[in-house]
Amino acid sequence: xxxxxxxxxxxxxxxxxxxxxxxxxxxxxxxxxxxxxxxxxxxxxxxxxxxxxxxxxxxxxxxxxxxxxxxxxxxxxxxxxxxxxxxxxxxxxxxxxxxxxxxxxxxxxxxxxxxxxxxxxxxxxxxxxxxxxxxxxxxxxxxxxxxxxxxxxxxxxxxxxxxxxxxxxxxxxxxxxxxxxxxxxxxxxxxxxxxxxxxxxxxxxxxxxxxxxxxxxxxxxxxxxxxxxxxxxxxxxxxxxxxxxxxxxxxxxxxxxxxxxxxxxxxxxxxxxxxxxxxxxxxxxxxxxxxxxxxxxxxxxxxxxxxxxxxxxxxxxxxxxxxxxxxxxxxxxxxxxxxxxxxxxxxxxxxxxxxxxxxxxxxxxxxxxxxxxxxxxxxxxxxxxxxxxxxxxxxxxxxxxxxxxxxxxxxxxxxxxxxxxxxxxxxxxxxxxxxxxxxxxxxxxxxxxxxxxxxxxxxxxxxxxxxxxxxxxxxxxxxxxxxxxxxxxxxxxx
Numbered sequence: 001x002x003x004x005x006x007x008x009x010x011x012x013x014x015x016x017x018x019x020x021x022x023x024x025x026x027x028x029x030x031x032x033x034x035x036x037x038x039x040x041x042x043x044x045x046x047x048x049x050x051x052x053x054x055x056x057x058x059x060x061x062x063x064x065x066x067x068x069x070x071x072x073x074x075x076x077x078x079x080x081x082x083x084x085x086x087x088x089x090x091x092x093x094x095x096x097x098x099x100x101x102x103x104x105x106x107x108x109x110x111x112x113x114x115x116x117x118x119x120x121x122x123x124x125x126x127x128x129x130x131x132x133x134x135x136x137x138x139x140x141x142x143x144x145x146x147x148x149x150x151x152x153x154x155x156x157x158x159x160x161x162x163x164x165x166x167x168x169x170x171x172x173x174x175x176x177x178x179x180x181x182x183x184x185x186x187x188x189x190x191x192x193x194x195x196x197x198x199x200x201x202x203x204x205x206x207x208x209x210x211x212x213x214x215x216x217x218x219x220x221x222x223x224x225x226x227x228x229x230x231x232x233x234x235x236x237x238x239x240x241x242x243x244x245x246x247x248x249x250x251x252x253x254x255x256x257x258x259x260x261x262x263x264x265x266x267x268x269x270x271x272x273x274x275x276x277x278x279x280x281x282x283x284x285x286x287x288x289x290x291x292x293x294x295x296x297x298x299x300x301x302x303x304x305x306x307x308x309x310x311x312x313x314x315x316x317x318x319x320x321x322x323x324x325x326x327x328x329x330x331x332x333x334x335x336x337x338x339x340x341x342x343x344x345x346x347x348x349x350x351x352x353x354x355x356x357x358x359x360x361x362x363x364x365x366x367x368x369x370x371x372x373x374x375x376x377x378x379x380x381x382x383x384x385x386x387x388x389x390x391x392x393x394x395x396x397x398x399x400x401x402x403x404x405x406x407x408x409x410x411x412x413x414x415x416x417x418x419x420x421x422x423x424x425x426x427x428x429x430x431x432x433x434x435x436x437x438x439x440x441x442x443x444x445x446x447x448x449x450x451x452x453x454x455x456x457x458x459x460x461x462x463x464x465x466x467x468x469x470x471x472x473x474x475x476x477x478x479x480x481x482x483x484x485x486x487x488x489x490x491x492x493x494x
Contacts, residue, residue: 042372042375042376043372043376044082044372045082045367045368045369045371045372045373046369046372046373046375046376048078048081048082048367048369048372049364049367049369049370049372049373050373051078052074052075052078052364052369053364053373053402053403055074056070056071056074056075056360056448057402057448059074060448060464060465060468062465063463063465067353067356067448067454067464068352068353068356071353071356071357071359071360071448072356072359072360074360075088075091075092075359075360075362075363075364076088076092076359076363078363078367078369079091079092079363079367082367082369084366084367087366088363088367090366091362091363091365091366091367092359092362092363093362094362094365094366095358095359095360095361095362095363095365095366096355096358096359096362097358098358098361098362099354099355099357099358099361099451100355100358101313101314101315102158102315102354102451103350103351103354103355103358103451104315104319105158105313105314105315105318106158106162106347106350106351106354106451106455107347107348107350107351108315108318108319108321108322108347109158109159109162109314109318110162110343110346110347110350111318111322111340111343111344111347112303112318112321112322112325113162113163113166114339114342114343114346114347115322115325115326115329115330115339115343116296116300116325117166118329118330118339118342119292119296119325119328119329119330120292120293120296121293121296121297121300124293135175136238136242137175137177137238137239137241137242137245138234138235138238138239138241138242139238140168140171140172140175140177140238141181141182141185141234141235141237141238141241142231142234142235142238143168144164144168144182144185144186144189144234145185145186145188145189145230145231145234146189146231147163147164147167147168148160148164148185148186148189148190149189149190149193149227149230151163151164152189152190152193153193153195155195155197155198155199156307156314157190157191157444157445157452158314158451158452158455159304159307159314160186160189160190161186161190161452161455161456161459162455162459163304164186165182165183165186165456165459165460166459168182168186169182169459169460169461173461175245176245177241177245178241178244179460179461179462180460180462180466180467180470180471181237181238181241182460183445183456183457183460183462183467183470183471184237184467184470184471184474185230185233185234185237186445186456186460187445187446187456187467187471187475188230188233188234188442188445188471188474188475188478189227189230190445191441191442191443191444191445191475191478192223192226192227192229192230192441192442192478192482193223193227194216194223194436194441195216196212196213196216197212198441199406199440200406200410200435200436200439200440200441200444201215201216201436203406203407203410203411204410204414204432204435204436205432206410206411207410207411207414207415207418208414208415208418208428208429208431208432209428210428210429210432214429215429215432215433215436218433218489218491219433219436219486219491221485221489222433222437222482222485222486222489222491223482225481225482225485226442226478226481226482226485229477229478229481230478233474233477233478292328292329295328296325296328296329299321299324299325299328300321302321303317303318303320303321326339326340346458349458350454350455350458353451353454353458354451354454357448357449357450357451357454360449361405361449364405365405365407370404370405373403373404375413375416387424387425387426387493388493388494389417389420389421389424389426389431389434390421390426390430390431390433390434390486390491390492390493391434391483391486391487391492391493391494393417393431393434393435394434394435394437394438394479394482394483394486394492395480395483397434397435397436397437397438397439397443397479398437398438398439398441398442398443398475398476398479398480399438399443399476400438400439400443401438401439401440401442401443401444401446401447401449401450402443402446402447402448402449403449404439404449405440405447405449405450406439406440406444406450409435409439409440410435410439410440414431414432414435417431418431418432430491430492433486433491433492434483434486434492437479437482437483437486438475438476438479438482438483441479442475442476442478442479442482443475443479445471445475446467446468446471446472446475448464453467453468
């Protein structure tokens with residue numbers, strides 16, 4: 001039945017890429033009647049896509065090579081093995097073109113926050129946070145989750161990570177807390193906080209031609225259950241860190257045991273960050289006036305408001321913000337060049353990873369491997385399990401983020417699953433809600449198919465594989481708990 005959901009043109013690039021010659025290169029062992037079957041070619045593409053993703057995940061998870069090397073070489077080899085030849089380069093360029101605005105935003109965001117950190121913007125903010133939460137690890141971890149939840153109200157995981165992690169990381173480093181905890185709780189807060197204007201919700205509504213309100217409103221209570229789990233987990237992780245570090249109750253008063261902090265207690269002022277995580281070194285000191293903090297704070301707020309309200313594209317907002325910050329805090333070309341160079345390494349490293357990720361997704365999409373893999377997976381669902389399709393999807397939605405990027409899933413896989421469910425008496429709403437339980441919501445901060453995963457690990461200063469191994473169980477548990485809430489609230493049956 002799955003063959004009715006796509007035509008040979010939609011998954012068969014042979015006609016556009018050279019006809020029989022390409023067929024002969026890819027599948028010379030097949031007879032002529034098999035060559036005309038789109039199912040045969042689709043199966044080969046699905047196998048190619050599964051092998052490509054499996055190799056990529058293995059190389060990254062087991063630290064066999066850097067993410068940059070894996071993201072470039074694996075899809076390139078896959079394209080050549082699949083017989084696409086020089087067309088592979090075209091796919092890679094298409095993917096890079098699509099990710100270029102995002103890469104530009106990340107580069108200038110890192111420069112912007114780096115310059116602001118050098119100018120001393122974060123010092124009084126962190127001091128105020130310390131006075132409010134003290135040096136108690138549970139409170140610090142809870143504050144990380146709460147701040148991520150609030151910042152993510154604009155719907156952008158990238159902006160959330162860019163704002164929260166650089167602000168909170170100095171506390172974790174000064175108190176010697178596990179930075180994987182920071183990456184994990186921020187990821188959970190952003191992942192569970194799916195909103196009507198976030199990408200997955202909008203994609204699901206567009207793909208199934210239903211309103212966002214129809215999908216999201218019945219899930220408010222489900223999201224509430226997920227957020228309770230997030231903050232409970234944050235508190236538990238904080239308590240575990242306190243036990244590991246030997247923190248006593250006196251930590252809440254503003255001092256901590258010397259064993260935890262090195263040799264001397266830490267003060268609020270000392271905990272302020274000196275540079276953006278990942279920067280090489282700080283440049284010359286900012287020339288600060290009595291009101292420079294408020295000028296910098298106002299500029300930062302204006303950039304954030306421009307991002308949230310969509311006044312200008314994110315990359316332009318950070319570009320303008322960086323230029324103005326340099327003019328205000330570091331007059332003169334020499335000072336400005338020094339501070340740009342101090343943070344250039346972090347910006348360049350992030351940009352190369354993002355562009356490489358674009359090349360990977362470009363090849364996977366351009367070859368049709370992702371779509372073929374999606375259709376192959378759907379075709380194995382038994383017809384008698386119609387009423388259980390949403391629940392089954394909710395159980396695997398989060399892990400599917402490791403295999404499918406949001407566009408290929410929501411526009412390629414989800415309509416097929418919804419149609420199957422509808423033919424068996426179901427509704428598309430249940431399928432959409434089941435997908436939102438985890439597919440590129442709870443799953444996006446650990447998926448190698450999204451730039452945000454590399455951003456959160458880079459900003460937190462942890463290896464990608466370490467972040468994935470640590471955060472995946474908590475994110476998956478949140479997804480499963482929300483799936484159970486959907487069943488309990490009657491959104492779909494078990």
